[in-house]
Amino acid sequence: MEQQLKELQTEALAKVEAAEDLKQLNDIRVAYVGKKGPITEVLKGMGKLSAEERPKMGALANEVRAAVASAIEAKQSALQQKAIQEQLEKETIDVTLPGRPVRTGNAHPLTKVVEEIEDLFISMGYSIAEGPEVETDYYNFEALNLPKGHPARDMQDSFYITEDILLRTHTSPVQARTMEKHEGRGPVKIICPGKVYRRDNDDATHSHQFTQIEGLAVDENISMGDLKGTLEVFAKKLFGEDREIRLRPSFFPFTEPSVEVDVSCMCGGKGCRICKETGWIEILGAGMVHPNVLEMAGFDSKKYTGFAFGMGPDRIAMLKYGIDDIRHFYTNDVRFLKQFSEHE
Amino acid sequence: MFVSYKWLSEYVDLDGMPSKELAEKITRSGIEVEGVDMLGAGIKGVVIGHVLEKEQHPNADKLNVCQVDIGEEEPVQIVCGAPNVDKGQKVAVAKVGAVLPGNFKIKKAKLRGEASNGMICSLQELGIESKLVAKEYSEGIFVFPNDVTPGEDALLQLNLDDEVLELGLTPNRSDCLSMIGVAYEVAAILDKEVKLPEIEVEEAAERTEDWIKVSIEAKEDNPIYIARIVKDVKIGPSPLWMQARLMAEGIRPHNNVVDITNYILLEYGQPLHAFDYDRLGSKEIVVRRAQDGEQFVTLDNAERTLSSEHLLITNGKEGVALAGVMGGANSEVEADTTRVLIESAYFNGQRVRQASKDHGLRSEASARFEKGVDPNRLQAAADRAAQLMAQYAGGQVLAGSVVAGEIDLEPKVVSVTLEKLNRVLGTNLQAAEVEDIFRRLKFEVKTDNEEFIVTVPTRRGDITIAEDLVEEVARLYGYxxxxxxxxxxxxxxxxxxxxxxxxxxxxxxxxxxxxxQAITYTLTSEKKSQEYALESREPIKLAMPMSEEHAYLRLSIIPQLLGVVSYNNARQIDSLALYEVGSVFLKESGAELPTEEEHLAGAITGLWEENLWQGENKAADFFVAKGVLEGLFAKLGLLERVAFKKAEIAGMHPGRTAAIELDGQEIGFVGQVHPQQAKDLDIKETYLFELKLSPLFTAETEAVTYEPIPRFPSITRDIALVVDTNVEAGKLEEIIKEAGGKLLKDVRVFDLYEGEHIEAGKKSIAFSLKYFDPEKTLTDEEVVKVHDGVLEALKEKAGAELRS
Incomplete structure (x- = not known):
């Protein structure tokens, strides 16, 4: 009987060793280790054995069973390992092939500039005010201290629809309208972005339609120093911390005093083509709101002062991205539009 | 305004300050210097020559061989092609070795066999613009007056060693449209005095008032008119220095009398007009409005039709000058003129502006009148002109002036307090600092309890209110x-x-x-303005469009986006997805302004998904466009309230277009551009949408409230229905939802089939229905009950049979 058991063990182990897959292995398990297997069969002859030999044989049978079971287990784990290995090999891909594209689109560069400016001023407590693109002569000119026949109207040659209705030449009428709504009570802190129109022939630097963004702050005790400080924050945020601004006196009918504001050029003041060798780039016009404008909008100019500024996102985007032709903004060549992703 | 550095330094001591530095200082205190032009830059070796002999070139008809004394031991031989060269002339000679603008070097040469050692120069060859060269020299060389010496530096004689500052004047600073005005500005910046020209007029015994009478009928347009008369003038060239100054400042020399009026215009900013007294046709000047349709020939020999908006200087009968704009051909100063009437007047700016605009005649004079001249300089300008005509045209000045009308000569008094100055500027200036700035400006100031009472000279008409004084202080204090x-x-x-x-x-x-994102033009053509409009209105037209392409305000964004698609398709960019957010303009009868409605428009064409190596390309189609919009509505929390309904819209594919409704109100459409339209525009198959944004943005949406995560399983039933092909999926979905009631959580289409396995005229459409009860686990019986109801409703309302 001992002999039989040992032979069974050898035979089973050889089969386990030879098993090629999990199914064969399972068959071996059923065949040898199961309740109906040959080991059980052999043990059925135990009755013939002496009382001394019975436990010995019982123990031996258990040993054989355990040895076979453990061999099966080991083999099983090896086969599983192999199967995974094979699967992995089969599934291996070329990771350098391109990924599945996800479509992305971009904001228009002008929108990017406008939103950047909007967000900066929102963080300083400003709201965004909008108004009509078709305006009355009153809001576009007269309420801004540009009565009919004022020579400075020539600076803004306009598209009229009727004698009193025109396409706005700047977003300043939104300032006048917003101030009116405040009924003489400050503070007013707004940013007015939008499309504006002037009679210009379209060329590399002129466009009959362009974008403007203006700001207005009216309150008691707003000073020119506040204007300077605010614009300095703006210039550093938009163009870089190392940039400086300078104010040059100028003239706009709706502000007094009026200034033009230059930002130091990226050449660091050495002079380059962009700044025409001056070290400075003109970026906006500004000033203290003219008392006539305050009064017309219902504010007491003795009590309130305010500053206003205005700039052209078209020009700013051109400077910022080095764009050489303003018409690109309105042609919408996709090869142009795709260049302005969100990475900065 | 061009400002000659040398001329300016006659009025203000510039201490030899380099022009660039001066320019920077002027710019920083308020007037932008747009450029500094070095006259004679790049010119070397040009001297005065005296043409001693002139002979016809033996081998060339148009050339002359000249012997020219250039101040050296021997005269030099120069071959000259100028038609006006002649023996005895004093001319500019570029010597051998000289350099002319453009780095043009003069070398010894032989011209058709004759030696030429230098070049006799025209002014153009010395860098002066053709339009500034006096007419008589415009086709040839310039001839100097006889008092110059051969060998002298010709550049000095022509004032070409000067520098010119170009001032970019804002409309308020018309005071700097004169040399004296600029002198005051520079004096304030540099803290210097101003030296005004000394005017001394030697007068004859005859009195002006015996020669001319002046009356003004249009007093508002012309409050004051001053006339002086100079007799016995001899018309000839003005002195070289004067011509040189005029040219440096952009004015072409004519003759001594005209040049003097222009010189005064530059010096005082007061435009003058010189009439030939003998050609006036009467002994009176009457200033009146022109009559509508009145004809008048200006001195450029153009016949002009005037209107009652124009001011006319007349001789009592007919016009002799269009006031402030241009003189008449009938009374022009010519070579034989001997008696000159000088007009120095104040014309209303708007009147002059109207005439210069209507006749396209913008001149140095009209520009100054339009902005307002200094009334206190009228007399001085007239006197100074008379003085110079006596000096340089040999004339005799009649005694006195004839002055018609009157004008307020009193300077304005404007006050500002120290407190206001400091409050507006954010500064802490002291009274003495402010007073000092007014002193530099030559403004008289009295200080009363920290209030500055400033007498502003009439030359600074731009200063009328306290804020103007704040600006003066700020700019000179320095920003x-x-x-x-x-x-x-x-x-x-x-x-x-x-x-x-x-x-x-x-x-x-x-x-x-x-x-x-695209941004297109708001202005478009008449045709495009109305295409694809969500609401048809009469488009709004500009009164004076610059082109037909940009004459109307758009009623829709789509035509502009189609233009962008066409532009890109033409450049081999076949796949695009673009959107634009912008306004369209709806004319409202009765309202002053149109309604501006903000729209969202989009265009998709070509491949929507592109994955070449895996071969999974997906072309844009109706459902791509619709899916984007559904995603957008979901984002806005409105998807459930939006419906897509088959619609026919001009320019769109009639079978592939849907109107979009929000809460039953039409807000836009989505669909394929009509194939014919696509062909006409030469674009590929394109899908479009346009929506009104306001209804989407103003629709009340429910606040987000938490809904418990389901704890019980749901049961899904899939059904395949056979229906007539014209039954819309949306209709079936509607029926299912209605019959499914509360337990029906979700319905989705998951298959659509038409073809050989289905009866003709029918289609199979499969839905997946999800039933769910948040309170408990649903039983089969409960679901069957509802589901059977759904099937029944489908059969009854849409004739839908379950596909076997």
Whole structure:
């Protein structure tokens, strides 16, 4: 009987060793280790054995069973390992092939500039005010201290629809309208972005339609120093911390005093083509709101002062991205539009 | 305004300050110097020559061989092609070795066999613009007056060693449209005195008033008119220095009398007109409005039709000058003129502006009248002109002036307090500092309890209110010295309105979905303005469009986007997804302004998904466009309230277009551009949408409230229905939802089939229905009961049979 058991063990182990897959292995398990297997069969002859030999044989049978079971287990784990290995090999891909594209689109560069400016001023407590693109002569000119026949109207040659209705030449009428709504009570802190129109022939630097963004702050005790400080924050945020601004006196009918504001050029003041060798780039016009404008909008100019500024996102985007032709903004060549992703 | 450095330094001591530095100082205190032009830059070796002999070139008809004394031991031989060269002339000679503008070097040469050692120069060859060269020399060389010496530096004689500052004047600073005005400005900047020209007129015994009478009928247009008369003048060239100054400042020399009026215009900013007294046709001047349709020939020999909006200087009968704009041909000063009437007047700016605009005649004179001249300089300008005509045209000045009308000569008094100055500027200036600035400006100032009472000279007509004084102080104090602060005081949170937030949401959604934002023109052609309009209205037209392409305000964005598609398709860019957010303009009868409606429009063409190596390309189609919009509506929390309904819209594919409704109101459409339209525009198959944004942004949406995560399983039933092909999926979905009631959680189409396995005229459409009860686990019986009801309703209302 001992002999039989040992032979069974050898035979089973050889089969386990030879098993090629999990199914064969399972068959071996059923065949040898199961309740109906040959080991059980052999043990059925135990009755013939002496009382001394019975436990010995019982123990031996258990040993054989355990040895076979453990061999099966080991083999099983090896086969599983192999199967995974094979699967992995089969599934291996070329990771350098391109990924599945996800479509992305971009904001228009002008929108990017406008939103950047909007967000900066929102963080300083400003709201965004909008108004009509078709305006009355009153809001576009007269309420801004540009009565009919004022020579400075020539600076803004306009598209009229009727004698009193025109396409706005700047977003300043939104300032006048917003101030009116405040009924003489400050503070007013707004940013007015939008499309504006002037009679210009379209060329590399002129466009009959362009974008403007203006700001207005009216309150008691707003000073020119506040204007300077605010614009300095703006210039550093938009163009870089190392940039400086300078104010040059100028003239706009709706502000007094009026200034033009230059930002130091990226050449660091050495002079380059962009700044025409001056070290400075003109970026906006500004000033203290003219008392006539305050009064017309219902504010007491003795009590309130305010500053206003205005700039052209078209020009700013051109400077910022080095764009050489303003018409690109309105042609919408996709090869142009795709260049302005969100990475900065 | 061009400013000659040398001329300016006659009025203000510039201490030899380099012109660039002066320019920077002027710019920083208020007047932008747009450029500094070095006259004679790049010119070397040009001297005065005396033409001793002139002979015809033996081998060339148009050339002359000249012997020219250039101040050296021997005369030099120069071959000259100028038609006006002649023996005895004093001319500019570029010697051998000289350099002319453009780095043109003069070398010894032989011209058709004759030696030529230098070149006799025209003014153009010395860098002067053709339009500034006096007519008599415009086709040839310039001839100097006889008092110059051979060998002298010709550049000095022509004032070409000067520098010219170009001032970019803002409309308020018309005071700097004169040399004296600029002198005051520069004197204030540099803290110097101003030296005014000394006027001494030697007068004859005859009195002007015996020669001319002046009356003004249009007193508002012409409050004052001063006339002086100079007799016995001899017309000839003006002195070389005067011609040189005029040219440096951009005015072409004519003759001594005309040049003197122009010189005074530059010096005082007061435009003068010189009439030939003998050609006036009467002994009186009457200033009146022109009659409508009145004809008048200006001195450029153009016949002009005037209107009652124009002011006319007449001889009592007919016009002799269009006031402030241009003189008449009938009374022009010519070579034989001997008696000159000088007009120095104040004309109303708007009147002059009207005439110069109507006749396209903008001149140095009209520009100054339009902005207002200094009334206190009228007499001085007339006197100074008379003085110079006596000096340089040999004339005799009649005694006195004839002055018609009157004008307020009193300077304005404007006050500002120290407190206001400091409050507006944010500074802490002291009274003495402010007073000093007014002193530099030559403004008389009295200080009373920290209030500055300033007498502003009439030359500074731009200063009328306290704020103007604040600006004067600020600009001369220097903006660099202002403090840098930010507003303090009550603060309110800034931010975007709900509408603005949602607009950004829409933009970000579309960009995330792969659309690029386009911005197109609002102005378009008549045809495009109305195509694809969501609401048909009469388009709004500009009164004076610059072109037919940009004459109307758009009623729809789509035509402009189609233009962009066409542009890109023409450049081999076949796959595009673009959107635009912008206004369209609806004319409202009765309202002053049109309604501006903000729209969202989009265009998709070509491949929507592109994955070449895996071969999984997906072309844009109706459902791509619709899917984007559904995603957008879901983002705005409105998907359940939006319906797509088959619609026919001009320019769109009639079988592939849907109107979009929000809560039953039409707000836009989506669909394929009509194949014929696509062909006409030469674009590929393109899908479009356009929506009104306001209804989407103003629709009340429910606040988000938490809904418990389902704890019980749901049961899904799939059904395949056979229906007539014209039965819409949307209709079936509607029936299912209605019959499914509360337990039906979700319905989706998951298959659509038409073809050989289905009866003709029928289609199979499969839905997946999900039943769910948040309270408990659903039993089969409960589901069967509802589901059978659904099937029954489908059969009854849409004739739908279950597909076997």
């Amino acid at each position: 660099d010295h202002l403090p840098t602060t930010v507003p303090v005081g009550a603060t309110y949170p800034g931010g975007l309105t709900d509408y603005q937030e949602k607009r950004r949401t829409v933009r970000r959604f579309l960009e995330g979905a792969g659309f690029n």
